[in-house]
Amino acid sequence: MNASFNYPFWNTIALAPDGPEPLYDQIAGQIRALVVDGAIPRGMHLPPSRKLADELGVSRSTIVLAYNRLKNEGYAHGRTGAGTYIEKDLPEDMHRRIGEPSPAPQPPPQPRVLAARGCALMGLPLPSERELGYDLSPLLPALDELPFADISRSTAEYWGSEPWPQFNFSERLGLPALRQQIAKYLGEYEGVPCRPEQIAVVASTTQAFILLAQLLLDPGDGVVIEDPGYPTRTAAMVANGARILPQRVDLEGLCIDRFGPETHDARMVIASPTNQFPYGSTMSMERRLSLLAWARARNAWVIEYDYSSPIGINRQPLASLLSLDADQRVIFIGNINRIFSPSLGLTYLVLPPDLVELFYRAKLVFSCYLPPPLQQMVADIMGRGVLAKHVRRMRLIYRERATILVDALRQALSDRLLIPDVTAGLHLTAHALGPLDDAAVTNAARQRGIDAPALSRYRLQDRTATGFVFGFGNTVPERITPAVRRFAEIMAAA
Incomplete structure (x- = not known):
């Protein structure tokens, strides 16, 4: 050729x-x-x-x-x-041509004029990029344990089938086969009642929050968010004109009894009732029911973000907010990126039936699509049982890594950090027992190949409470203890 x-x-x-x-x-x-x-x-x-x-x-x-x-x-x-x-x-x-005049001095550039939402977004902390080479990163699953053979098989079969119809415009809410598999998975595994017609597939969690802000909020509407919480959720709301109302999270998640008066007219609350990030907390049943009653009294939307509940290690999950909702005000957001890889990007929403047409139109306007080949690959590995098998296998692997991490941290840093047990997810949050510049330690740790984000960077209000978020998902067992030792050396020198 x-x-x-x-x-x-x-x-x-x-x-x-x-x-x-x-x-x-x-x-x-x-x-x-x-x-x-x-x-x-x-x-x-x-x-x-x-x-x-x-x-x-x-x-x-x-x-x-x-x-x-x-x-x-x-x-x-x-x-x-x-x-x-x-x-x-x-x-x-x-050389300059003879007689050619020197260029005239240019006036100084005019200052950029940003919208108020843009200025607010520039003032928010955002997570740093997470490279694969870092130990103890809290945001990555075990990428080396992915079922690559099954992924390759599904991908090859897709391209070998001459799937020419899918080179047309993507299905607006997602491929039917994928939506059917997601609905089946949610119903059988997580106890989340839904039909395939209620599922909308988008290209990222942040994209899901942007759509929610665009369609359900007017500029200035109040949104209750968890504090500490993941920054991009906050940024997505701020960038679309929402008024952020941070509320403190403890080891049982959000507690409406501590909500301030500013939340009285809130139009939305975003909660992670299971394995909240970064605390890893799980809301009690009492708090779940109280949150729904609070939202009902204000006619507010409840966004249930399922951060990583499939990766349970030592606990049985409680009923989801969606399964407890009698008013169709809960919108469920989930993904399988924490099981497979953040680069997958596949996120889904479970919508109340009367919002399906609205999101159909919004996806048409905003082009929030995921490539059909990727959707079909995921649908195939779910339908073949590969995903369920992978989750069962990874629970054992993650349980071993979590145990090693907790033991290593308690041995090296129990005098400076409060180390909790790990019950779900791929991370734990260790609180400092005394004054500490956690951001400076985090920056120094990254210079030595360790990604342990400072707890203060996830807070919007009380940044005096410090600590670190440690992960174990993408760090092989033999690297965990040496990485903790390096981190202890860095803390000692801080």
């Missing part, structure tokens, strides 16, 4: 065969102008003379003459056996 012609400038060259200039002069002049304008980068390898000749419909000798002229003028040079290259230093860099 012939190599494709992949140079961006050839189709801008216009030749006049009957013009006053020879063709090679026309070609050289137009290439020179493109170089001076920056359309052809300095140092670029020009296409082989034979290939450019074929593209322009001229003889090869014409291109050779054009290249030679560029070389003679100082715009190109040849490399033996390698072709012709544009010079990195152009004649225009060497």
